[in-house]
Amino acid sequence: MENILLDTSSHPHIAIITINRPKQLNALNRATIEELSSALDDLNGNQDIRCVILTGSGEKAFVAGADIKEFAAFTVEEGRMLSAEGHQKLFNKVELMRKPVIAAVNGFALGGGLELAMSAHIRVASDNAVLGLPEVSLGVIPGYGGTQRLPRLVGSGKALELICTAGKMSAEDAKQWGLVNDVVSQEELLNTAIGMAQKIARQSPTAVAFALQAVRAGYAHEASGRQAEIEAFGKCFGTADFKEGTEAFLEKRKPSFEGK
Numbered sequence: 001m002e003n004i005l006l007d008t009s010s011h012p013h014i015a016i017i018t019i020n021r022p023k024q025l026n027a028l029n030r031a032t033i034e035e036l037s038s039a040l041d042d043l044n045g046n047q048d049i050r051c052v053i054l055t056g057s058g059e060k061a062f063v064a065g066a067d068i069k070e071f072a073a074f075t076v077e078e079g080r081m082l083s084a085e086g087h088q089k090l091f092n093k094v095e096l097m098r099k100p101v102i103a104a105v106n107g108f109a110l111g112g113g114l115e116l117a118m119s120a121h122i123r124v125a126s127d128n129a130v131l132g133l134p135e136v137s138l139g140v141i142p143g144y145g146g147t148q149r150l151p152r153l154v155g156s157g158k159a160l161e162l163i164c165t166a167g168k169m170s171a172e173d174a175k176q177w178g179l180v181n182d183v184v185s186q187e188e189l190l191n192t193a194i195g196m197a198q199k200i201a202r203q204s205p206t207a208v209a210f211a212l213q214a215v216r217a218g219y220a221h222e223a224s225g226r227q228a229e230i231e232a233f234g235k236c237f238g239t240a241d242f243k244e245g246t247e248a249f250l251e252k253r254k255p256s257f258e259g260k
């Protein structure tokens, strides 16, 4: 695998997946999504693994979002299809895992990066982490479950403030809002996640899997919400605002939106 590192041997029963594109701030391109998807399938079927930790390479970013260079030229249909595919290949797959997934958020978790962390069952963050959904600044909406999972975690008022202002949150604020469970220094982050994973690994794997299933059952109504997100996300790709938003990012300038 070229874009992720997988460690299943350093700690008994624990797998650590590291997204490894530090020069692009671990932005999620299609190849990375495919590799994550395949690693998660393997780990889900691996009886020896009882907890999975997901983190980013380097000191700056967990994941700075979907790879903007890759989706800048998408059409409405491509946007809709890829959003649906992303849900199925990665974001829902994380949430549907039979063993807990802990996101160790070691820096920027923006857009698809925060959406990935929110798909995980538990989140811990380093004190330099910055979390947010900046999609509307690019002329799109969160397309990988963010419109459904953020309100569930922080309440709809705070979620809509973050989404509609393209706002960002510090790790401490995220803790206050219940978006992350704990904030520690960057040096302590992985060990904190490993400590939590070790506690999980000492419990009954069957009972833990049933607990995940029972909690998830309460999210059932989100399926139609996610479908609405997919449709709306696709439509963004037909707007002039989307073209302007992504071009502005790639040209390193501020966008000027006309609402078309």
Ligand code: DAK
Pocket: 023, 024, 025, 027, 064, 065, 066, 067, 068, 069, 071, 074, 078, 079, 081, 082, 083, 084, 086, 108, 110, 111, 112, 113, 133, 134, 135, 138, 142, 143, 144
């Ligand atoms: N995509 C691609 N490259 C990225 C990136 C991203 N999301 N984020 C950073 N990079 C790249 C930068 O372009 C830069 O590359 P070079 O110019 O050096 O080649 C390198 O990483 C270092 O970034 P910066 O130079 O910008 O570093 P700074 O410390 O100055 O700033 C930053 C860090 C995180 C504040 C900044 O990089 C930034 O604002 N990044 C973008 C954050 C963002 O808007 N993320 C995307 C959110 S939208 C889809 C489904 C879902 C989505 C999209 C499509 N489909 C189904 C099609 C979701 C969309 C999103 O996630």
